[in-house]
Amino acid sequence: MGRTTSSTDTHRRVRASVAGDVLRAFAVLSVVIAAWQWGLVGAALFLLVLGGTLLPRAIAAPPALDVAYSASLLLAAYAAQLGWYDAVGWLDLAVHTLTTALVAVMVCLALARWSGIDPAGLGARGAWVGAVLVAGAGAALAVLWEIGEWFGNAYLDNTIHVGYTDTVGDLAAGLAGSIVAGVLVARRWAR
DSSP states (O other), rough: OOHHHHHHHHHHHHHHHHHHHHHHHHHHHHHHHHHHHHHHHHHHHHHHHHHHHHHHTTTTTHHHHHHHHHHHHHHHHHHTTTTEEEEEETTHHHHHHHHHHHHHHHHHHHHHHHHTTOOGGGGHHHHHHHHHHHHHHHHHHHHHHHHHHHHHIIIITTTTTSSSHHHHHHHHHHHHHHHHHHHHHHHHHHO
């Protein structure tokens, strides 16, 4: 029985790993599509996404996290370029919530791997420190995202939505998602 479960887990991980690589290949293709379809600004956006999708591979992130994270980056970029945020009112906040949370987890995982610290080995107290770090990283990333939107609107493309309500809503969504992600990470590490 244990052998079947192990074999099933291995197959699941391999499929998820392949899915992450497929998303990275799609990110490469997206750079080309964006350059042709949306010009320099679109190409720059998808180059940023491509760079982001390489991080999970570089740090050997868990395959399921890799897939969710990479898919969310691609979704966020395509939603911006294809006008989905205008077409679906709630999508902007949903993407800010999900993507900021996943990026915060990935950044904290990368910092843990690069520092050689395994937060999961620190026990329950370390797990909750990890939760605070994920939430804090998410808050900082949400601010950087909004600065990027402001810069893009001011200097690159005035169709990028900015404004007080949009910015505060996006910041709140990113923070909320990161807090939830931090709690989930802490619960997993505490086990």
